[in-house]
Amino acid sequence: xxxxxxxxxxxxxxLFQDDERPKAYSYVRFSTKRQAKGDSLQRQLDRSREYxxxxxxxxxxxxxxxxxxxxxxxxxxxxxxxxxFIRAVESGLIERGxxxxxxxxxxxxxxxxxxxMHLLDALVKLGIRVVTLADKRILDEESVKDQTSLIxxxxxxxxxxxxSATKSDRVKKAHQRKRDNGSTFAFGxxxxxxxxxxxxxxxxxxxxxxxxxxxxxxLVASGIGSTAIARxxxxxxxxxxxxxxxxxxxxxxxxxxxRRVLGEFEPSIKDGKARRQTGDCWPDxxxxxxxxxxxxxxxxxxxxxxxxxxxxDAGYHNVFQGFLRCGHCGATLARKGKTSGRxxxxxxxxxxxxxxxxxxxCPNWNARELETKLIPPLxxxxxxxxxxxxxxxxxxxxxxxxxxxxxxxxxxxxxxLHIVEQAGGSAALANRIRELDSAVEARKVHVMxxxxxxxxxxxxxxxxxxxQAIVDALGAVRDITDARMTERAELHESFxxxxxxxxxxxxxxxxLQLRHDDANVFIPLSEQAPLHMALKGGLxxxxxxxxxxxxxxx
Numbered sequence: 004x005x006x007x008x009x010x011x012x013x014x015x016x017x018l019f020q021d022d023e024r025p026k027a028y029s030y031v032r033f034s035t036k037r038q039a040k041g042d043s044l045q046r047q048l049d050r051s052r053e054y055x056x057x058x059x060x061x062x063x064x065x066x067x068x069x070x071x072x073x074x075x076x077x078x079x080x081x082x083x084x085x086x087x088f089i090r091a092v093e094s095g096l097i098e099r100g101x102x103x104x105x106x107x108x109x110x111x112x113x114x115x116x117x118x119x120m121h122l123l124d125a126l127v128k129l130g131i132r133v134v135t136l137a138d139k140r141i142l143d144e145e146s147v148k149d150q151t152s153l154i155x156x157x158x159x160x161x162x163x164x165x166x167s168a169t170k171s172d173r174v175k176k177a178h179q180r181k182r183d184n185g186s187t188f189a190f191g192x193x194x195x196x197x198x199x200x201x202x203x204x205x206x207x208x209x210x211x212x213x214x215x216x217x218x219x220x221x222l223v224a225s226g227i228g229s230t231a232i233a234r235x236x237x238x239x240x241x242x243x244x245x246x247x248x249x250x251x252x253x254x255x256x257x258x259x260x261x262r263r264v265l266g267e268f269e270p271s272i273k274d275g276k277a278r279r280q281t282g283d284c285w286p287d288x289x290x291x292x293x294x295x296x297x298x299x300x301x302x303x304x305x306x307x308x309x310x311x312x313x314x315x316d317a318g319y320h321n322v323f324q325g326f327l328r329c330g331h332c333g334a335t336l337a338r339k340g341k342t343s344g345r346x347x348x349x350x351x352x353x354x355x356x357x358x359x360x361x362x363x364x365c366p367n368w369n370a371r372e373l374e375t376k377l378i379p380p381l382x383x384x385x386x387x388x389x390x391x392x393x394x395x396x397x398x399x400x401x402x403x404x405x406x407x408x409x410x411x412x413x414x415x416x417x418x419x420l421h422i423v424e425q426a427g428g429s430a431a432l433a434n435r436i437r438e439l440d441s442a443v444e445a446r447k448v449h450v451m452x453x454x455x456x457x458x459x460x461x462x463x464x465x466x467x468x469x470x471q472a473i474v475d476a477l478g479a480v481r482d483i484t485d486a487r488m489t490e491r492a493e494l495h496e497s498f499x500x501x502x503x504x505x506x507x508x509x510x511x512x513x514x515l516q517l518r519h520d521d522a523n524v525f526i527p528l529s530e531q532a533p534l535h536m537a538l539k540g541g542l543x544x545x546x547x548x549x550x551x552x553x554x555x556x557x
Contacts, residue, residue, distance in 0.1 A: 099130025
């Protein structure tokens with residue numbers, strides 16, 4: 004349950020009336036749903052009324068209530084209604100000499116003795132008279148000078164803390180036994196696309212929310228970022244897998260890194276005021292809603308995006324983003340759309356970043372013209388790597404997935420080693436570390452094998468397939484609407500996977516550098532593009548097997 008603060012600080016002045024009686028405030032707290040169904044709330048309020056009537060106190064109509072809030076972890080003091088009461092006293096909205104009525108002292112705190120006594124001391128020094136209704140004892144600046152009152156308070160706080168600690172330990176051990184037995188019992192708060200089943204022996208999928216999560220993974224794998232996905236989800240009205248009413252721009256990012264979609268559960272334990280991961284991993288605790296292949300594909304795409312400059316065009320019109328350079332000076336060529344004026348829709352320029360800063364006078368390119376000149380030779384040069392179903396494309400996709408899995412396993416291994424370093428480890432944790440270490444080494448070998456296949460220079464593709472791919476790519480790029488945004492994002496993702504850099508000399512030529520090949524591909528952009536211009540700026544041309552410097556023409 005959440006904290007319920009019946010009185011906010013701004014409301015408190017309205018509680019004061021012209022009454023000479025000392026003012027009293029009721030503080031009610033309990034920590035479980037079960038208590039909310041019983042008479043705990045009414046009992047505590049009735050006791051406050053009785054005490055106020057017997058002692059001629061002006062009990063305020065509104066009470067401070069922490070319903071379902073723990074005093075063991077100090078939640079009521081740090082963010083609950085009791086915290087609001089203390090702030091009101093500190094600001095003077097509640098005057099010195101007021102009474103705070105509580106059923107027992109342990110309603111205020113069940114934390115360790117030092118924290119509990121610090122809370123009591125703070126209230127008393129603020130001039131508040133704390134009354135425990137069970138025994139009608141008053142703790143204020145005068146009474147705490149009596150050692151008997153202090154010893155009594157110390158004993159109450161020690162007993163309360165020990166009771167809570169014992170109960171907490173008992174619950175932890177019960178959960179651990181169920182974990183050790185491989186139980187899928189539903190406890191705690193599950194992910195937003197699941198709900199506990201009727202008898203709480205497992206979890207049921209909420210179909211419409213799970214479908215939203217799968218869509219997020221598919222779009223991330225295709226190259227679309229978190230902000231764009233949130234915009235699409237809000238526009239199309241996707242159900243939100245959580246408590247929020249709409250999609251925040253960070254939600255897709257959080258979802259795509261959440262391994263609970265694979266059915267995994269990593270238990271954590273309360274360690275003081277914070278939660279600490281145990282390092283355990285329960286496979287198949289939750290129903291799996293995303294395949295391992297799609298999960299790794301999304302991780303690979305997200306990792307590539309992490310190394311790219313932040314995207315500014317929401318419609319993914321710049322399919323060269325991250326690797327297009329000005330050949331004259333080496334700066335980035337950025338695509339800038341025209342935002343005003345007649346016929347502005349669809350009109351854009353590729354602008355040299357250094358020229359934009361006033362550093363150089365490098366020429367700009369009309370976007371439609373440059374894209375029309377570049378995409379056909381680019382698609383031809385990298386067709387083996389990006390056409391669906393080709394040997395190289397399959398190898399590159401497999402390589403991406405294996406690299407993503409290697410990155411995930413490496414991070415998990417590092418996290419486990421950190422846990423052992425900070426808090427020690429168990430035999431189960433040691434076994435998990437050995438398993439992950441073996442998996443990491445095996446994946447490294449597999450990455451090397453797949454890299455050999457991906458870098459194989461002999462890879463045939465059908466000419467008709469290449470021609471159709473060029474037609475599709477040009478169609479998607481020339482479409483100025485969002486209708487083919489996903490196609491543009493996928494094209495950019497395919498280019499990014501295989502292209503390291505593409506340098507362009509306006510009106511002349513371009514030089515393509517691939518990630519998996521040391522050769523540079525010379526692409527003429529006009530009939531007047533002589534080969535010697537490719538050497539300007541100290542660019543190296545590919546070195547063939549004969550070790551002679553030659554150019555490869557696109």
